[in-house]
Amino acid sequence: MPLSLPRRTAAQIALRVRRAGGDVFTARRLILALKTAVAAAVAWFFAPLVPFADADYSYYAPLGVLVSMYPTVADSARAGIQSLIGLACGIAVGFGGLAIVASGAPGIVAVGVVVLAGVAVGGIRALGMGRDWVALAGLFVLLLSKNDPDGFSSSYLATMAFGVLVGVVANYVLVPPLYLQSARDRLSELRAAVVTALDRAADAVAKGEPDRGALVEDGEALAELSIAVSADVDEASRSERANIRARGVGGVHDENAHRWWGLERATYLARDMLDVLGQQDCLDERHGDPELLAAAMRSVAEQLATPPGDPETTARTDAAWRAIDEYAASLPAADEAADEHDQPGLWLAATLGRMTDVSRRVSAALV
Template identity: 80%
Template sequence: MSRTPPRLTAAQVALGIRRAGGDVFTTRRLILALKTAVAAAIAWFFAPLVPFADAEYSYYAPLGVLVSMYPTVADSLRAGIQSLIGLACGIAIGFGGLALVAAGTPGIAGLALVVLVGVALGGIRALGVGRDWVALAGLFVLLLSKNDPDGFSSSYLATMAFGVLVGVVANVVLVPPLYLQSARDRLSELRAAVVAALDRAADSAGEGEPDAGSLREDGDALAEMAMAVAADVDEASRSERANIRARGIGGVRDENAQRWWGLERATYLTRDLLDVLAQHDRLDERHGDPALLEAALRRVAELMATPPVDDEMGERVDAAWQSIDAYAASVPAVEGTGDPHHQPGVWLAATLGRITDISRRVSAALA
């Protein structure tokens, strides 16, 4: 029997390209780059007008834009605030270093102490991205403030704050990012990958000789894709916050959340199923009837391939249950003193049943 051409190939290629090239040429990345460039130019132009700041330090305004410009509005606001808090802490440390130097401490010792304290305080996780600015700001104050530490520090903080403000406003006003549709597409890719893995497992079951290497490769690919999709779904959720474009699209958000709930579990169960099949070079009587196992895997794959709100969902759920029941009947019963862990057929039938039930629940929730 010839093997079914792996449908996972396209998903694996897409994932490989995504991991290698990142988001450099994606529309969302180019829009973010353009918005950042515009915001940096605006911040640079108006920085000399910032109160309590010397125009000599206007170059910190574009830097403030860079530290605050993130793919989502919520992330931009959080990163901007965290960066400013980190800067304030660093400036305080820098003043401490200046006081030590003024009291007679050697300059090199003052520098070392500022860096030591700054790096140590950078371990405060609550500071987020601001952790990286504590030691840097302290070092800047110590080395660059010259004879006017107060003027430098106030200019540094005020100009950076202005840049952060411009960056956040730009992210809110200039095409605020919303990634719900992107997350929906990624969920569909993951569903297709699960379907392909189940089809490959059905091939192995039909031949009676599981290809352990192929099955484990599919399991690893599903794990990698699931992690990537989880990040995309989380980013899509964050992109709604403080986003004027998110009004009236709660249905898409709820649909994505429900689909991810089901796919996360179905992916885990599919990987577990692949692992059970890969543990044996040949299927024996403990696995039940190979033909019935193949049929059950095919029906569950067809069920997973069906969109949750499809009219045929109910029929495919019933077909999957019938195939699973027929396969389960061919699996040797576990004796009272037997170890169920040594009955792979029992585990396979139970896992297929869990995937089917999860698909049914997601469909019912979205109906």
């Protein structure tokens, strides 16, 4: 397949922009920010009405919203509950610090003990998001409770719990996030990146002089993008839970699952291929005919670039197998190799075949 410069440039620019800016200007982030702002304002306004809480501590309600507002409803509920458990543990640690002060010990000793115990208890992995709140809550109780530790602690926990509740409800009611389409787009981005990397490598192979620096750079970019896409696909799956907008989207979920299964393997194989090619300053007889290898790589790239359900899928898959067979025929026979354990050409042909088969299986599953 001829090298497509616009496609390569677009993929590189998109990756660089994502690295630099993250999700700051994406619609999903702006919607989350708006929902958080609304929920925080509502929580602060109604916090004085929370039972068992002093109205003077209403400012903890917006904080409860912040600790519970996550991109998915399920994550919001989990983070909120974990944070409240962490706060409860921290309050207990804070009361221990107050007991130390009451016994006549210097305040500096109590602060040290509370921080020590809070950080140690925060090592409990089951606390999840609440781990960081243990030491903080302990210090708040020790330093801010003044002469009413019971009132402060109950107000602190009750007001935070109210804020968490408001945050979870707001995330559920106000445009509950559903990231299946976003994950689909990210999978297409990863597919384009794999195809571009194969195209670039094919150009270098055709010249017989692989550019190690470029191959390493492309391999690292694929690894980074693959990790990011994996997180996005997982987040999309979590966004379906307890989401009223998730009804009737099972087809998109299944499509994403199949595509990620194939792209995860194709990315790994492509990175391995780039690594093998980059280990040589130039290709020799062990690698077979460079032109045929380049042609096979481009044909496999074209097959990978074919979206699910495309009518050309079968024809391009057959073309990829033919190109691989032609390249394999140019390789030296196994009994003619100087070192039977050093036959990179056979490995390259097998890897191209594996990529083609993975893509074929994904296409078949999505028909």
